[in-house]
Amino acid sequence: MNAAALDLTAALDLTADVVELARALVDIPSESGAEGPLADAVETALAALPHLSVDRVGNSVVARTTLGRPERVIIAGHLDTVPAAANLPARLDGGLLHGLGACDMKGGVAVALRLAATLTAPSARDITYVFYECEEVEGDRNGLHRIAAERPELLAADLAILMEPSGAGVEAGCQGVLSADITVRGARAHTARAWMGVNAAHRAAAVLRLLDEHVPERVVIDGLEYREGLSAVAVRAGVAGNVVPDTCVISLNARFAPSRSAAQAESYVRGLFSAESHENACEYEFEVTEVVPGALPGLDRPAVASLVRFLGAEPRPKLGWTDVARFTELGVPALNFGPGDPALAHTAGEYVPVGQLVECERKLVAWLR
Amino acid sequence: MNAAALDLTAALDLTADVVELARALVDIPSESGAEGPLADAVETALAALPHLSVDRVGNSVVARTTLGRPERVIIAGHLDTVPAAANLPARLDGGLLHGLGACDMKGGVAVALRLAATLTAPSARDITYVFYECEEVEGDRNGLHRIAAERPELLAADLAILMEPSGAGVEAGCQGVLSADITVRGARAHTARAWMGVNAAHRAAAVLRLLDEHVPERVVIDGLEYREGLSAVAVRAGVAGNVVPDTCVISLNARFAPSRSAAQAESYVRGLFSAESHENACEYEFEVTEVVPGALPGLDRPAVASLVRFLGAEPRPKLGWTDVARFTELGVPALNFGPGDPALAHTAGEYVPVGQLVECERKLVAWLR
Numbered sequence: 001m002n003a004a005a006l007d008l009t010a011a012l013d014l015t016a017d018v019v020e021l022a023r024a025l026v027d028i029p030s031e032s033g034a035e036g037p038l039a040d041a042v043e044t045a046l047a048a049l050p051h052l053s054v055d056r057v058g059n060s061v062v063a064r065t066t067l068g069r070p071e072r073v074i075i076a077g078h079l080d081t082v083p084a085a086a087n088l089p090a091r092l093d094g095g096l097l098h099g100l101g102a103c104d105m106k107g108g109v110a111v112a113l114r115l116a117a118t119l120t121a122p123s124a125r126d127i128t129y130v131f132y133e134c135e136e137v138e139g140d141r142n143g144l145h146r147i148a149a150e151r152p153e154l155l156a157a158d159l160a161i162l163m164e165p166s167g168a169g170v171e172a173g174c175q176g177v178l179s180a181d182i183t184v185r186g187a188r189a190h191t192a193r194a195w196m197g198v199n200a201a202h203r204a205a206a207v208l209r210l211l212d213e214h215v216p217e218r219v220v221i222d223g224l225e226y227r228e229g230l231s232a233v234a235v236r237a238g239v240a241g242n243v244v245p246d247t248c249v250i251s252l253n254a255r256f257a258p259s260r261s262a263a264q265a266e267s268y269v270r271g272l273f274s275a276e277s278h279e280n281a282c283e284y285e286f287e288v289t290e291v292v293p294g295a296l297p298g299l300d301r302p303a304v305a306s307l308v309r310f311l312g313a314e315p316r317p318k319l320g321w322t323d324v325a326r327f328t329e330l331g332v333p334a335l336n337f338g339p340g341d342p343a344l345a346h347t348a349g350e351y352v353p354v355g356q357l358v359e360c361e362r363k364l365v366a367w368l369r
Numbered sequence: 370m371n372a373a374a375l376d377l378t379a380a381l382d383l384t385a386d387v388v389e390l391a392r393a394l395v396d397i398p399s400e401s402g403a404e405g406p407l408a409d410a411v412e413t414a415l416a417a418l419p420h421l422s423v424d425r426v427g428n429s430v431v432a433r434t435t436l437g438r439p440e441r442v443i444i445a446g447h448l449d450t451v452p453a454a455a456n457l458p459a460r461l462d463g464g465l466l467h468g469l470g471a472c473d474m475k476g477g478v479a480v481a482l483r484l485a486a487t488l489t490a491p492s493a494r495d496i497t498y499v500f501y502e503c504e505e506v507e508g509d510r511n512g513l514h515r516i517a518a519e520r521p522e523l524l525a526a527d528l529a530i531l532m533e534p535s536g537a538g539v540e541a542g543c544q545g546v547l548s549a550d551i552t553v554r555g556a557r558a559h560t561a562r563a564w565m566g567v568n569a570a571h572r573a574a575a576v577l578r579l580l581d582e583h584v585p586e587r588v589v590i591d592g593l594e595y596r597e598g599l600s601a602v603a604v605r606a607g608v609a610g611n612v613v614p615d616t617c618v619i620s621l622n623a624r625f626a627p628s629r630s631a632a633q634a635e636s637y638v639r640g641l642f643s644a645e646s647h648e649n650a651c652e653y654e655f656e657v658t659e660v661v662p663g664a665l666p667g668l669d670r671p672a673v674a675s676l677v678r679f680l681g682a683e684p685r686p687k688l689g690w691t692d693v694a695r696f697t698e699l700g701v702p703a704l705n706f707g708p709g710d711p712a713l714a715h716t717a718g719e720y721v722p723v724g725q726l727v728e729c730e731r732k733l734v735a736w737l738r
Contacts, residue, residue, distance in 0.1 A: 175561060179610065190712070191622045192544060192689040194585075194598035201601040201619070202581035208574035216563075229563035232570040233614060234607030241548065241622060244600050250570070253560040253611060320561040343559070 012045040014117035018357045019097060022110035026090035026099040032080040032141075035059040035133040039079060042113070042131050051120040052129075055154060060132040060143035062154045063116055071125040071303065073368070074160035074332065076323070077109040078135030078143070085348035098351040103340035107352035108163030111339065111360045115368065122368045128157055135323065139292070144326050152330075159303035160327040161364070165340030168356040170308055171318035172297030172335050174325050175226060178254040178265050182207055182273065183285040188239060188246040197244035201237040204248040207273065207284070208232060211252075214272065219257035222299040224317040226257035230269065255319070258294030266291055292321060295328035297335075304333050310367045311337070320345075337364075381414040383486035387726045388466060391479035395459035395468040401449040401510075404428040404502040408448060411482070411500050420489040421498075424523060429501040429512035431523045432485055440494040440672065442737070443529035443701065445692070446478040447504030447512070454717035467720040472709035476721035477532030480708065480729045484737065491737045497526055504692065508661070513695050521699075528672035529696040530733070534709030537725040539677055540687035541666030541704050543694050544595060547623040547634050551576055551642065552654040557608060557615040566613035570606040573617040576642065576653070577601060580621075583641065588626035591668040593686040595626035599638070624688070627663030635660055661690060664697035666704070673702050679736045680706070689714075706733075 012024055030038040039059040047054045052063040059079070081101035090099035097107070109131060116129045132143030139145060147154055164171075184204045189197025216228040230252065237248035256265040266288055273286060298304050299315060308315055318324065318336050327334035339356035381393055399407040408428040416423045421432040428448070450470035459468035466476070478500060485498045501512030508514060516523055533540075553573045558566025585597040599621065606617035625634040635657055642655060667673050668684060677684055687693065687705050696703035708725035 190689065191598055191600045191602060192624050193712075194600045194624070195596065199580070199600055201604045202577055204604070205574050205577035205581045208571055209578060211568070212571035212574045227564065229560055231560045231563045231568055231613050232606070233560060233610055233612060235570045235573070235604045235614075235617060236607070237601070238603030238605070238620070241602055241620070243602060245602060245604075248604060251607070251610070255561050255563070320559065343562075 012041045012113070014045050014113055018110050018114045018361050019092070019354050021113060022097055022102065022107050022352065022357055023090040023092065025106040025110055026097070026102050027088070029084065029088065030079050030081055030101070031083050032134050032137045035079045039131070039133065042079070045113070046116060049117060052116060055151065057147050057151055058133060058143060060130070060147055062147065063129045065122060065126045067121065067126055069122070069124060069126040072128060072157045073125045074128045074130055074155065074157040074327070075112045075115060075163065076130040076132065076144070076160060077105050077112050077163040078132050079109065080133055080136050082136050082346050087348050087350070095354045096351040097354060098349070100350070102352045103165050103350040104345035105164055105338060105340065107340050107357050108165065108338035111357060111364065112163055114361050115364055119365065119368055125368060127368060128154065130155070142323070144323055148330055155330055155332065157332050159307065160324070160332045160334035161307070162322055162324050162327070162334055162336050163338035164322045164336045165338050165342045165345060165352070166318070166336040167341055168339050168359050169313045170311060170315040170335055170337050172224060172299055172315045173221070173258045173295045174318040174320065174322050175255040176258060176260065176262065176265055176294035176325070177290070177292045177321045178256060178269055178288065179290040180252045180269065180286060180288045182250045182252065183287070184248045184250070185285070186244065186246045189244040191242045191244055194244050197246070199244050200248040201245050204235070204237065204250060207250055210272065217257070219259055221257065221259055222297045224297050224315065226317050227319065228257055229255040256294065258296045262291045262293045293325060294321065295325040295334065298328070298333040301333040304335060307335070307367065311363055381410045381482070383414050383482055387479050387483045387730050388461070388723050390482060391466055391471065391476050391721065391726060392459040392461065394475040394479055395466070395471050396457070398453065398457065399448050399450055399470070400452050401503050401506045404448045408500070408502065411448070414482070415485060418486060421485060424520065426516045426520055427502060427512060429499070429516055431516065432498045434491060434495045436490065436495055438491070438493060438495040441497060441526045442494045443497045443499055443524065443526040443696070444481045444484060444532065445499040445501065445513070445529060446474050446481050446532040447501050448478065449502055449505050451505050451715050456717050456719070464723045465720040466723060467718070469719070471721045472534050472719040473714035474533055474707060474709070476709050476726050477534065477707035480726060480733065481532055483730050484733055488734065488737055494737060496737060497523065511692070513692055517699055524699055524701065526701050528676065529693070529701045529703035530676070531691055531693050531696070531703055531705050532707035533691045533705045534707050534711045534714060534721070535687070535705040536710055537708050537728050538682045539680060539684040539704055539706050541593060541668055541684045542590070542627045542664045543687040543689065543691050544624040545627060545629065545631065545634055545663035545694070546659070546661045546690045547625060547638055547657065548659040549621045549638065549655060549657045551619045551621065552656070553617045553619070554654070555613070555615045558613040560611045560613055563613050566615070568613050569617040570614050573604070573606065573619060576619055579641065586626070588628055590626065590628055591666045593666050593684060595686050596688065597626055598624040625663065627665045631660045631662045662694060663690065664694040664703065667697070667702040670702040673704060676704070676736065680732055
């Protein structure tokens with residue numbers, strides 16, 4: 001590389017097309033917690049545009065039109081990525097842009113930056129662009145969380161479009177997430193005298209069997225099916241090679257339909273185990289470590305319905321958890337609409353199709369201009 | 370401590386009584402692999418006795434009488450201990466000698482050293498004393514294993530008394546040990562789309578349930594009951610908090626009666642799983658990582674029967690694995706007879722009762738003098 005190429009990491013050219021812009025974004029590393037250089041580049045590029053008012057909160061950047069339109073739309077994307085996996089720099093090949101974050105979600109950020117640069121006077125709605133930090137890590141570091149706490153007025157809007165990868169289609173609402181640890185207790189003994197102890201790993205069979213036999217529910221909301229899930233994501237037992245283990249911990253990850261509140265989800269999952277293990281209830285300890293509600297699709301909200309009609313896409317349910325749930329909690333209806341296959345998120349081979357970058361930009365320009 | 374006391378770590382006084390000798394042995398640290406100073410002290414003390422012929426193999430010491438008696442008895446004990454657990458130096462309190470290795474098995478070593486020092490001309494049997502290294506670690510480092518390989522003539526005998534803790538009673542034979550890993554396979558998926566994967570931890574329920582329901586056999590040999598055992602000693606599954614795990618490994622530790630050969634034990638344990646999981650057989654991988662046969666009690670062997678009669682103790686089955694199995698493989702019938710409660714072995718609070726030290730010394734002197 002020459003010096004000119006290296007300079008690209010410090011400046012973004014918003015007049016470049018969306019593909020070149022996405023490539024440039026991928027080539028500025030921004031693992032969660034290290035978004036500073038990318039946030040600087042985004043802030044600098046947006047501050048140069050006279051039709052936008054720009055604010056910075058930590059390593060998140062908010063840019064707004066202030067035209068006094070009757071409605072306001074948020075277009076949001078996170079700047080951070082998961083850690084690199086030998087997938088930098090970006091590589092364009094056969095209509096696919098490969099590289100860390102290409103799918104999740106620098107492709108979406110590129111579309112949003114193109115809109116910010118070109119929609120100097122949107123006709124019907126003011127627009128708030130939110131480029132935020134730390135989406136891929138624990139929730140209390142999340143840039144949206146921090147903006148909501150420090151500058152809540154920046155997130156006031158009638159609708160939020162989160163540009164998470166959704167295959168350039170509309171994914172509405174999202175599942176909730178519950179994490180819990182089930183601890184099965186026993187009593188240690190030397191394996192040469194195993195009958196003097198109680199094997200916690202053996203006892204855990206009852207919990208794992210319940211999980212194996214459990215048929216998750218399919219909940220239909222606004223015509224969309226939210227398929228629930230209940231998975232053991234870790235099992236840990238073991239003291240030494242000749243010791244009957246006295247503890248077996250099963251970590252659960254449940255995905256629940258947005259029609260359940262956090263409390264309802266917790267009650268539901270607890271109930272599955274207390275019912276099955278009624279006679280052995282005291283042997284288990286059930287500790288919920290995290291529960292985050294989902295977001296209802298809200299297709300009956302006027303602003304959402306209008307956009308869905310305009311995009312002409314059949315909405316699908318969002319199966320993973322995204323920050324649409326956070327917008328919903330803030331009272332802003334939200335949906336996912338962005339380039340890239342969500343199943344490729346966090347994979348070393350992630351990519352975004354050039355066609356979807358272009359399509360997302362074209363559709364949003366048509367709706368907002 | 371004064372300088373004289375410190376010198377005790379470099380020299381052993383075999384004219385001291387068995388309790389003082391045991392205390393001195395505890396106070397010379399000899400964790401497996403670091404037996405050098407203790408082996409030096411033992412070798413030096415024994416080499417000073419004109420009635421013994423002394424050999425050294427690594428950090429093991431062998432001392433023999435060579436009186437041309439018609440029978441030869443081995444009296445053996447290992448010099449090493451498990452790692453310290455804030456249980457040094459030795460402490461004598463209320464008739465109990467506490468400290469690292471007091472039970473397993475410096476108490477037994479003290480008795481053997483007292484016999485070596487005082488039985489200058491045993492009447493009916495020559496005696497081979499074996500003090501060996503690395504019993505507490507993997508078998509190929511074991512001092513007996515090395516002596517058998519390098520100096521097999523040193524282990525020729527009609528009977529071996531292994532002074533492992535057996536409560537000053539006779540524990541005959543020993544169980545065999547089989548270790549194996551059962552790997553249950555599945556397929557990864559994001560937990561938001563769990564149905565696209567196969568949860569290996571859920572599937573492992575069938576294996577753990579089988580273990581939970583298994584009733585181990587009780588095998589009676591020479592009137593002694595060998596109670597078998599089949600324990601999961603570890604369960605490991607887990608990729609990430611939002612990933613359906615594709616692998617669950619269950620580590621097994623089986624203890625089997627000495628009437629089963631290693632091959633029979635392996636076939637028996639494999640059979641438990643292949644029968645139960647017949648329709649899902651291909652989902653499991655069963656890998657035996659170690660199988661060590663036990664030792665038959667051999668109470669019908671004349672040398673063993675003679676000693677048992679003389680000691681007047683009702684023999685019990687040995688439940689753990691000990692080097693009596695190694696002697697049995699070498700063609701030398703063997704039994705466990707030593708001071709200390711075997712259940713205290715490897716515990717931080719291990720101790721040996723003074724009364725059992727004295728009793729073991731007294732009985733063996735009476736039989737051998």
